[in-house]
Amino acid sequence: MFGKLKSLFSTDIGIDLGTANSLVYAKDRGIVLREPSVVAIQAGSKRVLAVGDEAKKMLGKTPGNIVAIRPMKSGVIADFDITEAMIKYFIDKVRPKRFYSNMKWAKPRMVIAVPSGITEVEKRAVEDAAEHAGAAKGKVFLIEEPMAAAIGVGLPVSEPAGSMIVDIGGGTCEVAIISLAGIVHSYSARAAGGDAMDECIMKYVQRVYNLLIGERMAEWIKMEIGSAYPLEEEMKLEIKGRDIVAGLPKTLTITSEEIREALKDPVTQIVDAVRSTLDKCEPELAADLVDRGLVLSGGSAQLRGLDKLLSEQTRLPVTLADDPLSAVAEGTGQVMNELDFLARNKRES
Helix, strand or coil, rough: HHHHHHHHHHHCCCEEECCCCCEEECCCCCEEEECCCEEEEEEECCCCCCCCCHHCCCCCCCCCCCEEECCCEEECCCCHHHHHHHHHHHHHHHHCCCCEEEECCCCCEEEECCCCCHHHHHHHHHHHHHHCCCCHHHHHHHEEEEHHHHHHHCCCCCHHHHHHHHEECCCCEEEEECCCCCCEEEEECCCCHHHHHHHHHHHHHHHCCCCEEEEHHHHHHHHHCHHHECCCCCCEEEEEEEEECCEEEEEEEEEHCCCCCCCCCHHHHHHHHHHHHHCCCCHHHHHHHHHHHHECCHHHHHHCCHHHHHHHHHCCCCECCCCCHHHHHHHHHHHHHHHHHHHHHHHHC
């Protein structure tokens, strides 16, 4: 009786705790929050000044007494205290503003998506951070990102047939072949996500043009003219930064061909991750994939021409999810219907 009453006052939450962006799914309400995984703190302390969109605006523009950081690196926690503060911010922002919302016994249960290649220590760190931030003790459940993404895009993961998902986020590229509600083969490339792409663009512009640009500018360039496959009509873009030689602000024009060359390494790693996973695939599952192909999800999967390149390299049909950025969060939301089952399995293990 008390358990049912408690569930009325709490909110089950699913979190796609990404390196670049975090999405929160609230039970019966859908995705209620999409914000950058950025926290601004007071320099020399852990005092949080801003989180999410407000903090991202400060990246590269803060005075000496403020530091804007990303507490997640390659999909795992790099700064425990700051990640805890970020999760607490998410919980406080999405919970119903009722008079009982701060009652200790109304803490939410959580489903959090994590990379498939993380260690037990890294998993424990995520669980601890969530509990310290306000989740119910012992009620934090982890799901591997590719499985969550596959569920979120509607793949028939429970069927005795192969389904393939390629989830490319800010910190990692997660590839998985799924059958009978389990991951048969997976590959996690931690240097093939959106952040690696941004870093390659920054290095290319510095090497070729002696121009220093920041993370936000590199991300903007990637979104505007970045591609993995030759475009029908190549593009140009005017970019701004600081000239290394003169030490002054400078503007120049860069082409989509140049950015494609800059992105060659991370794109090649994505292709290699997919091919490596397919190399391990059993003949029966491979036969399923000939018809079903693979599905792309994650924000960085939206890179122009990536689907064409992967289709050309694998000779399989490649489909981009309708809403690739939301796939993992949607998957955590659907898993919430099985929380009681997950709780029993957690106790048994």
